[in-house]
Amino acid sequence: MSFISVQQAIDKGEGQVSLRGWIHRERGSNKLKFIVLRDSSNIIQVVCKRDIFEDWSLIDKLSVESSIEVTGTLHEDARAPTGYELRAESLTLVGESHEYPITRDMSVEHLANNRHLWLRSRKMMAMLKIRSTVFTAIRDYFLQQGFIEYHSPIFQAVQCEGGSELFEVNYFDKKDVFLTQTWQLYAEPAIFGVEKIFTIAPTFRAEKSLTARHLTEFWMAEMEMAWASFSDIIGHGEGMVKHIVQKVLKDNVLELSLLERDTKDLENLLDKPFIQITYTDALAKLKTVGMNVEWGKDLRTLEEEKLCELYDVPVVVTHYPKKVKAFYMTEDQDNPDVVHGCDFLVKGIGEILGGSHREHDLEKIKQRLIDDNEDPSEYEFYLDTRRYGSVPHGGFGLGTERVIRWICGFDQVKDCIAFPRTPERYKP
Ligand code: 4AD
Ligand code: MG
Numbered sequence: 001m002s003f004i005s006v007q008q009a010i011d012k013g014e015g016q017v018s019l020r021g022w023i024h025r026e027r028g029s030n031k032l033k034f035i036v037l038r039d040s041s042n043i044i045q046v047v048c049k050r051d052i053f054e055d056w057s058l059i060d061k062l063s064v065e066s067s068i069e070v071t072g073t074l075h076e077d078a079r080a081p082t083g084y085e086l087r088a089e090s091l092t093l094v095g096e097s098h099e100y101p102i103t104r105d106m107s108v109e110h111l112a113n114n115r116h117l118w119l120r121s122r123k124m125m126a127m128l129k130i131r132s133t134v135f136t137a138i139r140d141y142f143l144q145q146g147f148i149e150y151h152s153p154i155f156q157a158v159q160c161e162g163g164s165e166l167f168e169v170n171y172f173d174k175k176d177v178f179l180t181q182t183w184q185l186y187a188e189p190a191i192f193g194v195e196k197i198f199t200i201a202p203t204f205r206a207e208k209s210l211t212a213r214h215l216t217e218f219w220m221a222e223m224e225m226a227w228a229s230f231s232d233i234i235g236h237g238e239g240m241v242k243h244i245v246q247k248v249l250k251d252n253v254l255e256l257s258l259l260e261r262d263t264k265d266l267e268n269l270l271d272k273p274f275i276q277i278t279y280t281d282a283l284a285k286l287k288t289v290g291m292n293v294e295w296g297k298d299l300r301t302l303e304e305e306k307l308c309e310l311y312d313v314p315v316v317v318t319h320y321p322k323k324v325k326a327f328y329m330t331e332d333q334d335n336p337d338v339v340h341g342c343d344f345l346v347k348g349i350g351e352i353l354g355g356s357h358r359e360h361d362l363e364k365i366k367q368r369l370i371d372d373n374e375d376p377s378e379y380e381f382y383l384d385t386r387r388y389g390s391v392p393h394g395g396f397g398l399g400t401e402r403v404i405r406w407i408c409g410f411d412q413v414k415d416c417i418a419f420p421r422t423p424e425r426y427k428p
Helices: 006-012 056-060 108-113 122-144 184-194 230-251 253-258 264-269 279-288 301-309 362-371 376-386 400-408
Strands: 015-028 032-038 043-049 067-076 084-095 196-204 217-226 275-278 315-321 338-346 350-357 393-399
Touching: 006 015, 006 043, 006 084, 015 043, 015 084, 032 067, 056 084, 122 196, 122 217, 122 230, 122 253, 122 400, 184 196, 184 217, 184 376, 184 393, 217 230, 217 400, 230 253, 230 264, 230 315, 230 338, 230 350, 230 393, 230 400, 275 279, 279 301, 279 315, 301 315, 301 338, 301 350, 338 393, 350 400, 362 376, 393 400
Parallel strands: 043 084, 275 315
Antiparallel strands: 015 032, 015 067, 032 043, 067 084, 196 217, 217 393, 315 338, 338 350, 350 393
């Protein structure tokens, strides 16, 4: 028997076909049974009639999430969920399923405890497919732009984005080994050889914050580039985000409609430049809508969201105060209180991408490490990048789950990864 996918059957629309999948829903009597069959491609109604199945006990055994193989004839039927039904002629029960723990209207907690089963839901399947497209689009973008894929270690011996957010690892009783917070300090050394690099890798942050946009384990897409100006970095950020959106809009029409995502805002941003605004000008803008932020304070999520509401494309905030940004960002020549760092903000979420031009002045970097209570001698390998043929360079990191949340229109990054990790949850 050769099987085709449910979507192929819908496209075919008539004739005899064999399908296999899982029972998404079932109802009926002891004469007629309606099944909604699900496979990775779509769902289709399957009808089993008593006069065809003399041994009805087989049909009676079918319940939610049983896996089956079924052969039958396709008929158009406007009442069926995807417009066609398969009138079953023979059916094999491959794997029984008893009292499936997930039914309608389950609590968030119950679904989280049963995440391994909830992954079969159409919502999660749609997200996983969109997630895969996002990852592919990121790779496409960088490969097309002449970058090579490069990998930093996951076990690292220095911090880069704030020591309080490090996960310490028991590494043969060594005291200073952490899970990576960013690839950056181990990526910068490589650009003095291969020049243009990117990665998509697991990233760990021991952030206690229980928010809709923080995970303790997430996947970050990062790039680093030699001979780059600050505007080159922003340009690639914008190019990559647009490429991601464009590819999802093209490849995930079915998933976006299943998630009931109105994609007008995404379509709209493709042929418009993103807004670029300095931190100082952003504060002035916020003031006009009644939000007062003291100069020098980092923007909070609610302020980022508010700023995004004022525009119909993503907003790139630049020239943040030095004291709220990491030690490696280039100081502005005219105003040493600000740095050449940028955050990309989108509606409903705020920051999805953070990047910067990298400080080239060795003494300034050392001083900023000291200001952050770090011991520069631990960073010798990194400081060597500024000693031997340093060049202007920079890079950024994109939180993939945040982008997926934005594209899917979800309220939580937890829904944007198969098994989310948060301060409260590390199982299943
Ligand atoms: O802004 P961040 O901290 O930047 C860096 O780590 C730089 N070293 C990147 C670089 O220049 N190579 O993090 C980058 C992005 C954020 O904009 C956000 O989207 C995401 O990573 N992110 C998180 N996503 C989910 N959960 C968390 N706890 C996150 N922390 C950051
Ligand atoms: Mg950031």
